[in-house]
Amino acid sequence: MKRIVSLFFAALLGTVAWAQVSYDVIPLPRSVELDAKGEVYVLTQGAVVTYDGRNEVLASNAALLVDFLREDAGFELKAQPDVKKGAAVELKIKNEKLKVKGENAEAYRLTVNRTGITIEGATEEAVFRGIETLRKAIGITGGERIELPCVIIQDEPRFAYRGVHFDTARHYFPVDFIKQFIDVMALHGCNQFHWHLTEDQGWRFEVKSMPELARKGSVRKQTVIGPNSSGLYDGQPYGGYYTQQECREVVAYAARRFINVIPEIDLPGHMLGALNVYPELGCTGGPYDVWPHWGVSRDVLCAGNPKTLEFLKRVYDELCDVFPSKYIHIGGDESPRDRWKACPKCQAKMKELGLTREAELQTYINREMDKHLSEKGRTLIGWDETLEGGLSENGIVMSWRGMKGGIEAARQHHRVIMTPTNFCYIDYYQLKDDRSQPQAIGGYLPLSKVYSMEPVPSELSEEEAKYIWGPQVNLWTEYVKYPEHAMYMLLPRLDAISEVQWMQADRKDYEAFKARLPRMLMLYDKLGYRYCRKME
Ligand code: ACM
Ligand code: ZN
Secondary structure: OHHHHHHHHHHHHHHHHHOOOOOOOOOOOOEEEEOOOOOEEEEEOOOEEEOOOOOHHHHHHHHHHHHHHHHHHOOOOEEOOOOOOOOOEEEEEOOOOOEOOOEOOOOEEEEEEOOEEEEEEOOHHHHHHHHHHHHHHHOOOOOOEEEEEOEEEEEOOOOOOOEEEEEOOOOOOOHHHHHHHHHHHHHOOOOEEEEEOEEOOEEOEOOOOOHHHHHHHOOEOOOEOOOHHHOOEOOOOEOOOEOHHHHHHHHHHHHHOOOEEEEEEEEOOOOHHHHHHOHHHEOOOOOOOOOOOOOOOOOOEOOOOHHHHHHHHHHHHHHHHHOOOOEEEEEOOOOOOHHHHHOHHHHHHHHHHOOOOOHHHHHHHHHHHHHHHHHOOOEEEEEHHHHOOOOOOOOEEEEOOOOHHHHHHHHOOOOEEEOOHHHHEOOOEOOOOHHHOOOOOOOEOOHHHHHOOOOOOOOOOHHHHOOEEEEEEEEOOOOOOOHHHHHHHHOOHHHHHHHHHHOOHHHOOHHHHHHHHHHHHHHHHHHOOOOOOOOO
């Protein structure tokens, strides 16, 4: 009994120690200057958050700050515009850019002094990044009053692109969970949500002019049980797709949190969802099943059929209508060329265009899509395979098969997103002992490895290095069926990548990061987020 009582008090003391304000947050801000005299500011329940009432976006920021503290700490603040005196928190746009290092639209300053808290930046986005920092500093600290040590924090991200990819095609995830996923991204300072919407295993984007695409193409007859090679199937039809209305809702939700949504319709491979509905778009004419298992299908869109481009343009027209993102992902990965080799239409197309390699057919499609997207003011992103036949001029490369593709792309002056499997594929196991985790696709990507990533390869010159836009982690979901599992794969590896995305390389320190992590985990517990408790 005595032992249990003492354990109880130890746990309680531990909680009290953690439940204090600390600016040791993740990602760690660039500069944190604590007041030398140890002064504090006391935030009390019901205190006011104020802002310029003419600025609707700041009003939204203020409302989010109020929501965050209520959910995280059970602490009630009150948002009120144009309060001149006595406000506890002021959100402010500074007209001149806040210079931490250079001019960065996301640079913010968070000041706590004896009279209150100010978060200022050149943009509303910058102010929002500061709000997330304040929120994490407070963590789950609640009660009637919160003591904040006086401080000046000056911060800005290292990379402009800080992405997270989510495959909602192998498995469908409800819109409410997509929103939670976006919340978690915002908490970590990420700003690009790469939404993978279509696959061999299901087409999950509503196209109004072709309603069968989502209605029929989203449904597979069954799903493989266990490892792909098991040969066992569950016999249960599986489907689900996102209506355009839902996609718009997600875009707006993300935009409020300063996250851009980049949709991906993967072409010309990973298209069995569409080929099932329109078999005439395949080289053999089908029939094609929506795949019940995983892997790379040899059946892809026929590059020689003029209907293929007509189809794609219609799909992308609607996609662009729904998603305002300047950047649109056209996929381009894992598209075998066997069918093109044997297809009279594809061969005739090669002859007509004077092409000698099938890879160039993919480039032909990419260029057509590039032209079409450019006319709409959009820029395409493709997986690194899109480099093989020569990428269209404006194309951005997402380097996943290691960093090689990214290096080559940067040398050709294409912008690059670095997401190599060995540092960024969070569908891999995170622990060595794979029996202590849910089944995963394979691989081994522990927290420490994610943290160790350096997105700018040393082979690049200073000039070439400027083309590295930023890193991203990818969450593929062949083996991830439920939201809780997705969160478990994401956290805390997202914490690690967020420091890679945000911090200057020379300030990263894995041991210090691990010491900062428990406060984040307490917040996850509070918010009901699953995460992997063991870390390697
Ligand atoms: C990929 O992982 N196939 C891009
Ligand atoms: Zn063909």
